[in-house]
Amino acid sequence: MGQYDALYNRGEKRIAELQKITPVKSTPLQQKLEQHGISRRDFMTWTAKVTTMLSLPLSFSPLVAQAAEIADRVPLIWLHMAECTGCSESLIRADTPSIDAVIFDHISLEYHETLMAASGWQAEENLEHALEAYKGGYVLAVEGAIPTANNGHFLTVGCKGHTGLDIIHHAAEGAAAIVSVGTCAAFGGVQAASPNPTEAKGVGEVIHKPVVNLGGCPPSEKNIVGTLMYFIMFGKLPALDMYNRPKWAYGARVHDNCERRGRFDAGEFVEKFGDQGAKDGYCLYKVGCKGPYTYNNCPTERFNHHTSWPVLAGHGCIGCSEPNFWDAMADFEKPLGRRDIHSLDMTADMIGTAILGVTAVGIGAHAVAGVFAKDVEDK
Structure with a gap:
């Protein structure tokens, strides 16, 4: 103290x-x-x-x-x-x-x-x-x-x-x-x-x-x-x-505190806007959410008297608090996949973008594995 x-x-x-x-x-x-x-x-x-x-x-x-x-x-x-x-x-x-x-x-x-x-x-x-x-x-x-x-x-x-x-x-x-x-x-x-x-x-x-x-x-x-x-x-x-x-x-990723994080971990994703997953509040990663690469407190603080924020309203985070977001995060309605991510790593400020690129791949792999597990579950 x-x-x-x-x-x-x-x-x-x-x-x-x-x-x-x-x-x-x-x-x-x-x-x-x-x-x-x-x-x-x-x-x-x-x-x-x-x-x-x-x-x-x-x-x-x-x-x-x-x-x-x-x-x-x-x-x-x-x-x-x-x-x-x-x-x-x-x-x-x-x-x-x-x-x-x-x-x-x-x-x-x-x-x-x-x-x-x-x-x-x-x-x-x-x-x-x-x-x-x-x-x-x-x-x-x-x-x-x-x-x-x-x-x-x-x-x-x-x-x-x-x-x-x-x-x-x-x-x-x-x-x-x-x-x-x-x-x-x-x-x-x-x-x-x-x-x-x-x-x-x-x-x-x-x-x-x-x-x-x-x-x-x-x-x-x-x-x-x-x-x-x-x-x-x-x-x-x-x-x-x-x-x-x-x-x-800006010390935590949007993804870490998102109310849809449980859907991500369960492999439950919106495949396209307006589908049943969207109506049920599934994760927006597959339709372009940049929450895993963005550092901000939007999920906890929200906007308009703590009423809402983009992900709660139904659209993925576009990474607007990150440097060069307009170019680095586009297309805003498609996942980044294997592209380099110019952001922070949760473990240390000095981690390079190479490791962050691997992180992006890992997130994509996790998403695919989650969907595969869900498919097996459904069968």
Whole structure:
């Protein structure tokens, strides 16, 4: 428990420092929660869930609660690059705001082009003011890939005609932490798909500072808010995998926690969409599910107030949280078979893709053996 004691002490000191800062929001978090019909009990249940999600002991729940209540002391600047705004939509589009959405609303959001009223020259001035006023202390969240071809001019934005490449370099310079929200910002996403004429890249490839990658198209709102909570609590980045993704969110394969995993082990597969197996909730591996090669917490956290996720809804995982997924995981409705898998191995971060290729073959063989066993059983 020594490491947890040290981390808890760090969290206490960090929160004590933040509490000395004048609150940005005039309405306390608890009052905001009550306005949305969220009780104190609901909030404390949320803190326990977030604590567990972050792979921390439940004794850290009070720290999570305090971090949420003083979240408005940490400035957040959110930039949009080459993207569809789907990651922001994942967080804010809800008929009834979730606690995560209320927490995000409570954060000192200094700049977000989708949510702010300002535009044109006023928007430019707001961004420049925020970058200067909070230099060295703000969290920079980036949504979207960074086009780099032709000196970045494939993405030219704002009334001053700055390129996305210029903006990201300038904004990253004074950031205390940088979070790439979504696969486009993390790895280039669909913008970087072959032949990639704009030479779109992830944020981490164009700047020379540590970056947290929240893969997913879009990522779960819990992964976004959880990462922000971790930084607010401890003033540092969480433990990351070899692709700079938080291990607490991307430490297990989708396949490992899938509700259809038992069907896979039993050799019960959907052969084509709409067949009886599909109606009975059989495994979607044969119709292209990439869950065995994808690291994310979609099965446990889900989307839309924990309502559902693609596999539960009837379509296989497309591996959207993995690097180069648009090219590496296609065709999305056919199994990968013997193709190389550019992902992590469950045993160690440094295992090479050669072994992962063998893993893919093993999964395919397991599927065939399972079906054969079932055929014999049926006879």
